Amino acid sequence: MLNSLRNILQEVNAASDFDALLEIIVHRVKAVMGTGICSVYLLDVKNDAYVLAATDGLLPAAVGKVSMSRDQGLVGLVAHKAEPLNLEHAETHPRFAYFPETGEEKFSAFLGSPIIHHRTVLGVLVVQQQQRRRFDESEEAFLITIAAQLAGIIAHAEATGELARALSPGLEPDNASGEVHYSGLASAPGIGIGVGVVVAPAADLHAVPKRRTQDIDGELAQFRDALDSTIRDLKTVHQDLSDKLNPEEIALFDVYVSMLNDNSLGGEVSERIKTGLSAQYAWSRVIIEHIRTFSAMENPYLRERATDVRDLGRRVLGYLQQQQHEEKHYPKNTILIGEELAAPNLADVPFENIRAMVSAKGSYNSHMAILGRAMGIPTIMGAIDLPWAELDGCELIIDAHQGLIINSPTGQHLEAYEKVYKEESDFAADLEATKDEASITLDGQHISLWVNTGLRIDSMLSLDRGAEGVGLYRTEIPFLMRERFPSEEEQRQLYREQLDMFSPHPVTMRTLDIGGDKALPYFPIEEENPFLGWRGIRVTLDHPEIFLVQLRAMMRASIDLNNLRILLPMISNTEELDSALVLIKRVYRELTLEEGYRFDMPAIGAMIEVPAAVYQIGEIAKRVDFISVGTNDLTQYLLAVDRNNPRVAELYHSFHPSLLKALRIILDDAKKYRCPVSVCGELAGDPLGAILLVGMGYEFLSMSSANLLRVKAILRQLTLSEMSHFAEQACLLTDSFAIESYLKDVLDRPEIARLIRPTTSPSLN
Ligand code: PEP
Ligand code: MG
Numbered sequence: 197m198l199n200s201l202r203n204i205l206q207e208v209n210a211a212s213d214f215d216a217l218l219e220i221i222v223h224r225v226k227a228v229m230g231t232g233i234c235s236v237y238l239l240d241v242k243n244d245a246y247v248l249a250a251t252d253g254l255l256p257a258a259v260g261k262v263s264m265s266r267d268q269g270l271v272g273l274v275a276h277k278a279e280p281l282n283l284e285h286a287e288t289h290p291r292f293a294y295f296p297e298t299g300e301e302k303f304s305a306f307l308g309s310p311i312i313h314h315r316t317v318l319g320v321l322v323v324q325q326q327q328r329r330r331f332d333e334s335e336e337a338f339l340i341t342i343a344a345q346l347a348g349i350i351a352h353a354e355a356t357g358e359l360a361r362a363l364s365p366g367l368e369p370d371n372a373s374g375e376v377h378y379s380g381l382a383s384a385p386g387i388g389i390g391v392g393v394v395v396a397p398a399a400d401l402h403a404v405p406k407r408r409t410q411d412i413d414g415e416l417a418q419f420r421d422a423l424d425s426t427i428r429d430l431k432t433v434h435q436d437l438s439d440k441l442n443p444e445e446i447a448l449f450d451v452y453v454s455m456l457n458d459n460s461l462g463g464e465v466s467e468r469i470k471t472g473l474s475a476q477y478a479w480s481r482v483i484i485e486h487i488r489t490f491s492a493m494e495n496p497y498l499r500e501r502a503t504d505v506r507d508l509g510r511r512v513l514g515y516l517q518q519q520q521h522e523e524k525h526y527p528k529n530t531i532l533i534g535e536e537l538a539a540p541n542l543a544d545v546p547f548e549n550i551r552a553m554v555s556a557k558g559s560y561n562s563h564m565a566i567l568g569r570a571m572g573i574p575t576i577m578g579a580i581d582l583p584w585a586e587l588d589g590c591e592l593i594i595d596a597h598q599g600l601i602i603n604s605p606t607g608q609h610l611e612a613y614e615k616v617y618k619e620e621s622d623f624a625a626d627l628e629a630t631k632d633e634a635s636i637t638l639d640g641q642h643i644s645l646w647v648n649t650g651l652r653i654d655s656m657l658s659l660d661r662g663a664e665g666v667g668l669y670r671t672e673i674p675f676l677m678r679e680r681f682p683s684e685e686e687q688r689q690l691y692r693e694q695l696d697m698f699s700p701h702p703v704t705m706r707t708l709d710i711g712g713d714k715a716l717p718y719f720p721i722e723e724e725n726p727f728l729g730w731r732g733i734r735v736t737l738d739h740p741e742i743f744l745v746q747l748r749a750m751m752r753a754s755i756d757l758n759n760l761r762i763l764l765p766m767i768s769n770t771e772e773l774d775s776a777l778v779l780i781k782r783v784y785r786e787l788t789l790e791e792g793y794r795f796d797m798p799a800i801g802a803m804i805e806v807p808a809a810v811y812q813i814g815e816i817a818k819r820v821d822f823i824s825v826g827t828n829d830l831t832q833y834l835l836a837v838d839r840n841n842p843r844v845a846e847l848y849h850s851f852h853p854s855l856l857k858a859l860r861i862i863l864d865d866a867k868k869y870r871c872p873v874s875v876c877g878e879l880a881g882d883p884l885g886a887i888l889l890v891g892m893g894y895e896f897l898s899m900s901s902a903n904l905l906r907v908k909a910i911l912r913q914l915t916l917s918e919m920s921h922f923a924e925q926a927c928l929l930t931d932s933f934a935i936e937s938y939l940k941d942v943l944d945r946p947e948i949a950r951l952i953r954p955t956t957s958p959s960l961n
Contacts, residue, residue, distance in 0.1 A: 200224070204228070221321075221342065222251055222252040226253060229331075229339075231323040233254055234251070234323045235321075236311075238311075238319040238359065239275075243263065244266075245265045246264050246266075246271050246275055248260070251298075254298040254299060255299035258295070258298040258299070260363065269291060270283070270291050270306055273291045280307070281307070282306075284328055285328055287303075307323050313347040314351070321346065375603065375604050376602075376604065377602055377960075378603070380556075380580070380582065383565035383577040383596065384553075386572070386620070388551035389593050390594075391592065392587035392603075394584060401484055401510060409469075412469060416470075418516060419469060422512045423462055429544070431453070437449075437547070452504060455504075455508060456508065461482060465479050476516045483506070484509075486502075487502045487506050487509070496715060497720075498720065503536045526544065529549070531553070531594055532554070534556070537558065551574070552574040552575065553573055554575070554594060554601055555579070557577075565577050574596035579601060592605075593613045612960075627905040630908050630909045630912070635908050636911070637912070643911055644874075644897070645907060649694065649901075655697050657901045658901040667704050667896065668704055675716055676716060679717065681742065684749045687745070690753075691753035692753040694753075695759055696757065699757045700759055701759060704801065707763070709731070710732075711729060711731030712727045713839075727839075732764075732766025736776075748787065751795065752793065761800070762801070763801045763802070763803060765826070766829075767802045768806040770815050777820075799821035803823075803826045803876075804816070804823050804825045805827075807834050813869075817868075820871070823874075824898070825875045827875060828878055830855065831849070831850045835847060851888075851936050856892075856935070860927065873896070874894070875897055878900075880898055881904070881907060883903075883951060888923050888926060890916070906951055909951050913948050914948070922943075
């Protein structure tokens with residue numbers, strides 16, 4: 197049976213479409229188990245019933261016609277109880293129901309297994325037999341295994357719309373509304389409405405025939421021309437984006453250009469052409485080999501470089517094939533779509549025409565997502581089920597708040613989203629009025645609202661929105677955009693720009709926080725459990741040469757400005773803190789006493805983001821000038837929920853009572869030592885989170901600049917005593933959902949509710 201299982205799965209994987217796949221399942225399972233009937237019933241969500249979707253043994257005409265709700269028939273019972281049902285004598289069971297349209301003969305033996313995906317019973321897989329028999333344990337296990345495999349496939353079919361078609365055979369999309377939904381990872385918030393423009397180079401690297409040439413010089417010249425044209429394209433992008441991105445982001449384009457030169461891909465291909473191969477073939481071979489090498493790499497950043505190589509490969513091949521380089525039209529409402537969107541795809545698109553971006557591959561941490569966030573373009577990454585190649589010219593809605601892509605929306609949904617889009621724009625414009633207002637509660641208590649930065653564009657927006665300082669400058673972001681560690685002088689200039697921009701306001705620079713999900717391309721860290729591994733301060737203490745250079749660059753950058761604060765990430769014990777402080781003091785001494793620079797010793801802080809640190813606030817507070825709570829990591833470590841794993845995303849809840857308790861302990865203990873404490877995790881920028889934190893007594897909140905005006909506007913509507921009361925009550929509740937709904941209920945007043953939820957994605961029926 198094990199072999200049969202493997203074979204069935206192989207056949208299933210090779211199936212041409214969903215219907216064919218279901219057919220394979222019913223035929224093969226029936227044959228392997230030697231039964232009279234095998235059928236698959238699938239959940240029709242609209243009617244909340246399980247519909248016969250494929251069968252071998254019942255009348256084919258019954259497919260799509262016979263359906264059972266959870267309280268009907270044995271199939272309904274399997275779905276209702278979400279467990280297998282194995283009956284020797286099915287017709288005597290009280291739930292037995294006979295459906296004449298199936299042509300079903302009297303049968304005795306019944307074995308049904310639920311098909312479950314993420315706790316939802318998506319269907320039921322059934323085998324039946326005329327003779328009375330009891331299916332044995334191994335047969336039951338076999339059916340359960342097939343059903344479990346089927347679950348993922350059905351979930352995929354649901355996302356692509358194939359499931360709806362299988363449930364309503366003969367019903368073409370034209371007869372229905374035609375609207376189809378897909379999902380992906382919400383990677384840069386916002387709504388984009390427009391027309392899909394697929395950026396897929398026509399050139400297919402795998403379809404280049406092997407051809408030899410006599411005219412080596414001619415091929416070399418052609419190749420040179422193709423490279424020059426590609427370099428020209430890249431340089432145009434470079435120029436177009438130069439005022440919107442910082443030097444690190446722009447440097448990516450330089451990397452692409454350098455990949456084409458004679459010391460890199462260009463040279464390698466020329467050598468092969470000289471052996472008599474055609475330019476096209478030589479080029480495609482070299483590119484395919486490089487793609488394979490990069491794709492096989494463990495390190496996610498290096499793996500992503502395969503995308504860049506592939507994109508460059510297709511571009512050059514396109515020129516080589518001398519396809520007419522027709523002017524692609526990018527309408528004013530372009531939704532940029534690609535299988536693997538990458539920076540060079542922005543080459544020909546006027547920036548102001550891009551309404552949203554969608555990539556079938558990639559993730560929240562891909563460069564494209566980073567660029568999307570930096571440029572304020574709603575972006576969805578990792579839309580794995582998206583038939584991206586078919587979306588050119590399609591009317592689309594991109595709801596990047598929830599990672600939803602709607603193809604061919606109904607007029608009703610389009611109207612609903614246009615309304616939300618307009619509300620978002622109006623809301624943002626209204627909030628601008630709060631820009632110059634003081635950040636005070638209704639009863640006059642000042643709350644410091646700071647920003648989290650990393651990209652130059654963040655900083656520019658932050659200044660525009662009246663930030664009082666930078667609570668977290670994530671120094672690893674500029675490191676991530678490079679191909680090697682930046683030198684001391686390069687870092688000094690980068691930090692100087694940041695300190696200068698915000699001067700005289702304080703700027704809190706966190707020392708390099710790599711590891712976890714942030715791997716530098718040139719310093720790979722490969723671990724089984726990266727979040728519990730070599731991360732943050734653990735890495736930099738083990739590499740003082742990196743740490744000391746960064747500290748020197750930060751301190752030198754602060755000369756004459758004196759607005760630098762240094763923050764240490766991932767502190768989990770006092771020894772780490774003491775070691776870091778020794779190095780910081782050493783750098784200060786060297787710069788001032790030995791090298792003659794004059795500047796104030798920066799304030800030093802520790803991040804509280806590991807549960808162990810929560811219970812050592814006293815010891816930590818004695819050693820530093822301030823502490824900053826990183827609720828993003830504190831939530832993941834306290835709840836044992838990986839912050840990047842979509843499977844457990846529903847368990848990642850920053851209103852968890854344990855987190856609130858931890859936040860109280862941190863504040864109370866820090867106060868005992870008169871140590872200023874701020875919060876710089878996402879919770880601080882969440883409207884309900886901010887109310888809770890201020891209610892608890894936190895006076896410094898640091899957030900993404902996108903949330904700053906909204907949080908300020910809310911705090912101006914509430915008194916401190918009101919917020920304290922809410923926080924006290926919330927802390928008495930026992931689960932995250934109760935806490936969140938309590939806060940929503942008590943804040944359900946029109947002037948505040950609008951600020952808490954300025955826009956809600958329309959509910960789509
Ligand atoms: C945090 O962990 O809350 C934090 C602010 O740091 P990061 O999100 O960069 O890990
Ligand atoms: Mg953190």
